[in-house]
Amino acid sequence: xxxxxxxxxxxxxxxxxxxxLEDVSLDVRAGETVVLLxxxxxxxxxxxxxxxxxxxxxKGRIAVTIDGTAHDLAGxxxxxxxxxxxxxxxxxxxxxxxxxxxxxLLLGAFRKKARAALADNLAFCYEAFPRxxxxxxxxxxxxxxxxxxxLALGRALMLAPKILIVDEPSVGLAPVLVSRTVDTIKELKxxxxxxxxxxxxxxxxxxxxxxxxxxIVHGRIAFEGKSADELNNNELIRKFYLGL
Amino acid sequence: MRNSLFILVVSLVAAAVxxxxxxxxxxxxxxxxxxxxxxxxxxxxxxxxxxxxxxxNFGTAAxxxxxxxxxxxxxxxxxxxxxxxxxxxxxxxxxxGFGMGYLTLRLRGAFFSIATLALAVVLQTVVVNWHxxxxxxxxxxLRPPAGPIAGLSYIEYLFLIxxxxxxxxxxxxxxxxxxxxxxxxxxxxxxxxxxxxxGVPTLRLKLIATTISGAFMGMAGxxxxxYIGYIEPASAFGxxxxxxxxxxPMIGGTTSWAGPLIGAVLLGSLQQIATVxxxxxxxxxxxxxxxxxxxxxxxxxxxxxxQRFFGRNRTSWRPSSKSTASASGSxxxxxxxxxx
Numbered sequence: 001x002x003x004x005x006x007x008x009x010x011x012x013x014x015x016x017x018x019x020x021l022e023d024v025s026l027d028v029r030a031g032e033t034v035v036l037l038x039x040x041x042x043x044x045x046x047x048x049x050x051x052x053x054x055x056x057x058x059k060g061r062i063a064v065t066i067d068g069t070a071h072d073l074a075g076x077x078x079x080x081x082x083x084x085x086x087x088x089x090x091x092x093x094x095x096x097x098x099x100x101x102x103x104x105l106l107l108g109a110f111r112k113k114a115r116a117a118l119a120d121n122l123a124f125c126y127e128a129f130p131r132x133x134x135x136x137x138x139x140x141x142x143x144x145x146x147x148x149x150x151l152a153l154g155r156a157l158m159l160a161p162k163i164l165i166v167d168e169p170s171v172g173l174a175p176v177l178v179s180r181t182v183d184t185i186k187e188l189k190x191x192x193x194x195x196x197x198x199x200x201x202x203x204x205x206x207x208x209x210x211x212x213x214x215x216i217v218h219g220r221i222a223f224e225g226k227s228a229d230e231l232n233n234n235e236l237i238r239k240f241y242l243g244l
Numbered sequence: 245m246r247n248s249l250f251i252l253v254v255s256l257v258a259a260a261v262x263x264x265x266x267x268x269x270x271x272x273x274x275x276x277x278x279x280x281x282x283x284x285x286x287x288x289x290x291x292x293x294x295x296x297x298x299x300x301n302f303g304t305a306a307x308x309x310x311x312x313x314x315x316x317x318x319x320x321x322x323x324x325x326x327x328x329x330x331x332x333x334x335x336x337x338x339x340x341g342f343g344m345g346y347l348t349l350r351l352r353g354a355f356f357s358i359a360t361l362a363l364a365v366v367l368q369t370v371v372v373n374w375h376x377x378x379x380x381x382x383x384x385x386l387r388p389p390a391g392p393i394a395g396l397s398y399i400e401y402l403f404l405i406x407x408x409x410x411x412x413x414x415x416x417x418x419x420x421x422x423x424x425x426x427x428x429x430x431x432x433x434x435x436x437x438x439x440x441x442x443g444v445p446t447l448r449l450k451l452i453a454t455t456i457s458g459a460f461m462g463m464a465g466x467x468x469x470x471y472i473g474y475i476e477p478a479s480a481f482g483x484x485x486x487x488x489x490x491x492x493p494m495i496g497g498t499t500s501w502a503g504p505l506i507g508a509v510l511l512g513s514l515q516q517i518a519t520v521x522x523x524x525x526x527x528x529x530x531x532x533x534x535x536x537x538x539x540x541x542x543x544x545x546x547x548x549x550x551q552r553f554f555g556r557n558r559t560s561w562r563p564s565s566k567s568t569a570s571a572s573g574s575x576x577x578x579x580x581x582x583x584x
Contacts, residue, residue, distance in 0.1 A: 052441055082443035090441055096434035098499075099427075107431050110424070111443040155442065 311465025337462020497547025
């Protein structure tokens with residue numbers, strides 16, 4: 001049922017004159033969970049910004065297939081990309097802190113398409129995260145880090161996305177919460193038949209749910225792992241790229 | 245409260261205010277009341293951009309003066325009734341707001357504010373050098389003693405126009421606040437990047453905000469030359485407009501339509517009282533002191549204080565679950581709202 005995928009070919013990106021990505025190619029096949037591994041400052045978030053249309057790549061091609069229909073993302077605005085059914089859980093959660101939990105969720109369904117199934121999606125969200133239902137009137141900024149991460153995931157689900165992009169879910173969370181968040185992403189993926197691309201620097205946690213992975217170093221794909229094991233058992237990667 | 249009910253309440257209150265103003269038969273009160281109402285419009289208009297989307301506009305005076313000089317120009321070129329001039333001035337200032345939004349859309353925070361400040365300086369220079377509307381000498385507009393409405397003096401007529409504008413701006417502000425548009429504005433205020441990533445068309449929404457905000461400021465300025473009788477660039481582009489338009493929503497509370505109203509009535513009245521008891525020179529001093537006090541004691545303004553003691557209660561734009569369920573057509577689960 002999940003037939004949505006991402007294909008990135010030879011993408012270069014820069015902030016002004018600072019080159020960040022160089023010839024990045026990456027594939028997320030239908031129904032997969034792919035992790036993008038790398039420490040800070042290697043270009044993970046930049047690549048995600050390129051996918052979401054928040055940053056225009058200098059060259060290369062980013063295309064997605066949504067339910068069997070191919071779309072080239074070049075020239076599309078972020079709003080149009082969101083409309084295709086690609087949801088982003090941004091790094092550091094980036095909730096709307098002065099709005100309530102429910103208002104945050106409703107803003108996840110800002111697009112017309114998502115509004116059509118608003119009540120259903122909201123019920124789903126509260127079912128998946130009962131904690132959010134309990135706290136629906138509370139201001140998002142006053143919740144704990146773990147709850148905020150749940151809300152950020154819930155807000156992305158309000159779009160009823162086909163592709164979920166998660167940028168560093170582990171940022172600012174206690175180890176036990178990181179592991180719980182990663183489990184939740186896996187659960188949601190299975191439940192909604194999502195295709196997931198997750199950027200993460202927590203190697204061990206990310207590989208628990210990954211089908212495949214890429215290691216990005218200084219804006220280049222340094223290693224592509226055909227399976228989680230291949231990444232896990234590669235001593236060189238562990239040592240030189242990830243410093244484990 | 246439904247929008248229609250709110251419109252009814254605002255109209256009734258406005259009618260009561262006007263009736264009271266007529267009964268008191270005091271020209272002074274009408275003049276002072278006009279100024280207070282003018283600040284209600286300016287503060288409400290400022291808040292649509294500054295309070296809802298978080299973009300601090302230092303250029304209120306520019307929009308106000310554009311409204312005022314539009315009516316000076318019209319008065320000389322082809323005189324029209326004041327309400328028509330208000331509409332034209334609103335259109336011109338709205339267009340200016342749209343242009344300003346478009347030119348400064350990449351600027352955030354302090355950079356946006358500085359750009360709006362520059363707008364006021366640029367426009368003032370243009371008006372100073374535009375002799376048709378009086379240049380730096382200013383222009384006189386002689387007010388006829390009787391207004392076009394039978395039984396109303398001209399100042400009563402202007403007061404009525406400003407009262408209607410105040411009511412209209414409050415109704416518009418509240419409608420925005422409770423709508424999807426208002427939630428989009430709040431998302432931009434809280435985190436613009438996250439808003440964009442959630443599919444909120446931030447650019448379009450910001451342009452809507454700058455246009456509406458600018459239009460109301462211009463409308464507030466349109467009757468001003470007729471009210472004051474003589475207008476010159478230094479006073480029309482005066483600092484007090486920019487400062488008051490920011491201070492009033494801050495003191496009242498920026499998250500709700502009630503904030504600018506409370507702030508404008510409070511500060512505006514205080515300034516009017518100070519003008520006749522001490523001197524108009526202390527007006528800005530009052531604003532400054534109150535602003536400092538509020539920033540320390542109640543950073544969310546009077547409305548924020550109220551919410552702290554009596555709880556936060558906002559109406560949501562979320563449609564009732566019944567109507568959305570029938571619209572969605574998906575039979576996944578019964579759309580019962582989970583209990584809190």
